[in-house]
Amino acid sequence: MKLTRLILLLLTCFCPAGAEAGESSPNKQQLYKTLDSLIACQPAVIKEKEHRIRVLTDGMAVMHLDDKQKYQSCMKLYEEYQAFQFDSAFYYINRCMEIQQRIGEADLNAESRIALAHILAVTGIFRKAQQILDGVDVSRLTTKRRVEYYNQLGELNLYRSEMAEHTPFTLEYIDSAQYYRQLILQIAPKDSYDYIFNQATYICEKGDINRAIGQLERYLPQLHQDERRYSIVTSTLAYFYSRKQDVAMQEHYLLLSAICDMQGAIMENSSLRMLSSILLERGEYAKAYSYLLQASDDAKNYGSRLRSLQVARMAPLINRAYDLQRTASEHRTRLLLGIISVIALFLIGTIAYILSLVKKRRLATEQISRMNSELTRHNEQMQELNTLMKESNRMKDEYIGRFLELSSNLIYRSEERLKLLNRLARDRKMDELYNELKSYKSISEATRLFHQNFDTAFLNIYPDFIQDVNRLMTDENQFDTSSASPRLTTELRVLALIRLGISDNQAIADILRSSLTTIYTYRSKLKARAIQRDSFEDDIRHIATY
Numbered sequence: 026m027k028l029t030r031l032i033l034l035l036l037t038c039f040c041p042a043g044a045e046a047g048e049s050s051p052n053k054q055q056l057y058k059t060l061d062s063l064i065a066c067q068p069a070v071i072k073e074k075e076h077r078i079r080v081l082t083d084g085m086a087v088m089h090l091d092d093k094q095k096y097q098s099c100m101k102l103y104e105e106y107q108a109f110q111f112d113s114a115f116y117y118i119n120r121c122m123e124i125q126q127r128i129g130e131a132d133l134n135a136e137s138r139i140a141l142a143h144i145l146a147v148t149g150i151f152r153k154a155q156q157i158l159d160g161v162d163v164s165r166l167t168t169k170r171r172v173e174y175y176n177q178l179g180e181l182n183l184y185r186s187e188m189a190e191h192t193p194f195t196l197e198y199i200d201s202a203q204y205y206r207q208l209i210l211q212i213a214p215k216d217s218y219d220y221i222f223n224q225a226t227y228i229c230e231k232g233d234i235n236r237a238i239g240q241l242e243r244y245l246p247q248l249h250q251d252e253r254r255y256s257i258v259t260s261t262l263a264y265f266y267s268r269k270q271d272v273a274m275q276e277h278y279l280l281l282s283a284i285c286d287m288q289g290a291i292m293e294n295s296s297l298r299m300l301s302s303i304l305l306e307r308g309e310y311a312k313a314y315s316y317l318l319q320a321s322d323d324a325k326n327y328g329s330r331l332r333s334l335q336v337a338r339m340a341p342l343i344n345r346a347y348d349l350q351r352t353a354s355e356h357r358t359r360l361l362l363g364i365i366s367v368i369a370l371f372l373i374g375t376i377a378y379i380l381s382l383v384k385k386r387r388l389a390t391e392q393i394s395r396m397n398s399e400l401t402r403h404n405e406q407m408q409e410l411n412t413l414m415k416e417s418n419r420m421k422d423e424y425i426g427r428f429l430e431l432s433s434n435l436i437y438r439s440e441e442r443l444k445l446l447n448r449l450a451r452d453r454k455m456d457e458l459y460n461e462l463k464s465y466k467s468i469s470e471a472t473r474l475f476h477q478n479f480d481t482a483f484l485n486i487y488p489d490f491i492q493d494v495n496r497l498m499t500d501e502n503q504f505d506t507s508s509a510s511p512r513l514t515t516e517l518r519v520l521a522l523i524r525l526g527i528s529d530n531q532a533i534a535d536i537l538r539s540s541l542t543t544i545y546t547y548r549s550k551l552k553a554r555a556i557q558r559d560s561f562e563d564d565i566r567h568i569a570t571y
Contacts, residue, residue: 111293151181183202491504
C-alpha cells in the first residue's frame, strides 16, 4: 500500500504547483501522461483508500469509546467517505447526528448539520440540504463554525446554479452565493484559506478576473498536491481562466485538479468531465470519450445525481462526434484501399512490361554478342543493368505479395476488433470495453506480423544474407545460422534495412518501432564487431541477391 502511494507521489513530481499567468502550459503532454498513469493505477489507489478506512472501522469496533470519542471517530470516517462514497458518508454523518443529540453540544450539532448538508448538496438533494441548514441556530455558533455555515450555504447555491445552468435562475443562485461570500469576508481571518478563496471567487464574479487569478496563484504553493483543497483551488483557477477564454491555462489547471482527484481517490469531481469538453472541442474524440467514461464511473461509484446528470448532458455530444470521426475514418480506409488496388494493378502491368523488355533485351544481347570489343563492353554494362532490374522485379514481386497479404490480414483483424468494440458498447459492457480500448495486444500482434512478413520476404530475396553478414564479422561475433527456418534478429533487421537503402536512423527507428537511441546503439555495436569497421555499412549495401 505504501509502495503504491510512493509511486503516485513520484508521478506527480512532474506537475508544478502552479504556472505563471501568461504561460501556456509547456508541460501539458507530461501532465496528460501523469493523469493517464494515475487513471490506470486507480484500482490500486481505491484499494489503498479502502484499506485505510477498514483500519479505522476495525479500530472503532474493538475500542470502548464514550459518546464524544464515538462522535469523533464517526466524523473521521465521514471525512474519509465525504468525496469517496455518498452512501457511507451519509451513514456516518447520520451516526454523528444521533450521537451529538445525546451529547447536547450546540457546536457539534452545527458541525454535523453542516456536514450532512454538504453531501446532500453534492448529490443534488438541495431542498433537504436547505432544511438541515435552516435548523442551525447561527447566534450560538463560534466564528469558525459560522464561517463553515456560510461556506456551506454558498456551496449549496453554487450547486443549484450548476443544476440550473442555461436557465434564468442561474444568476439568482450565483448572487445568493456572493451574499454568503461577503458574510465570510467580514468574519474570517484574512490569512485563512476561507478568506482568500472566498475573496477570489467574489471579485471574479464582480469582473476583476485577473486579480482573482493572481490571488489564488500566489496562494496555491501553500497547499499540498495530495489534499482536497489543492484540487478545489486548481479547479477554480480553471474556471477563472475559462471566464477569460484562455483555454490553454484552463486546460493546465484542470489537469492539475484531475491529477489531484485521481491521486486522492476523490470520486466527487468535475475536472475530468470539463477536460473531456475541451478535448471534444479540439477534435480529440477518443481521449474525450475515455475521460468522460471515467468521470461517469466516478459519479456512479460516488452516487452523485448532479455529476451523473452533467456527464449525461455531454455524452450524446461526444458519442455523436466519435461516430462522425469513425465514419470518416472508414471512408478514408475504403478510399485508400481503392487507391492501393489501382496502384497494385498498375505495378503488375509495369512488372509485366518490364519482364517483356528484359526478354527482348536478352534476345538482343545474344544477337550482338559477335560485335567488336567496344560493343562487348557496352553489353556487359547492359547485363549489369539487367541484373539490377531482375533484383528489383523480384523485390517488388515479393514485397507486393507480402504487403497485400499483411494489409488484408490487418484489415480483417481491424474489422473483427471493431465488431467486438461495437458489441461491447451496444451491450453496455463498459469495463470490458475500457479494458479492450486500453489493450496493446492488437498493436503487438500487428508488429509481430509485420516483423514476420518482413523477415520472410527479405530472406526470400537474400537467402544467404546472414552468411554474407557473418563473413564481414569477426569470429567471436558471428550470428547463429543453425536454425532450420532462420529469422532475423533486431540487429539483422537494422542491417537488412541498410541493405535496402534505408540508412537514416529515424527512418529505421520508425519502421522497427524502436527508439532513435536504440538504433544508434545497434549500429555502433555492429560496426565495432566488424572486421572492416570503416567500410562495414558499405559492404552491407553491396551484398548481392544471387
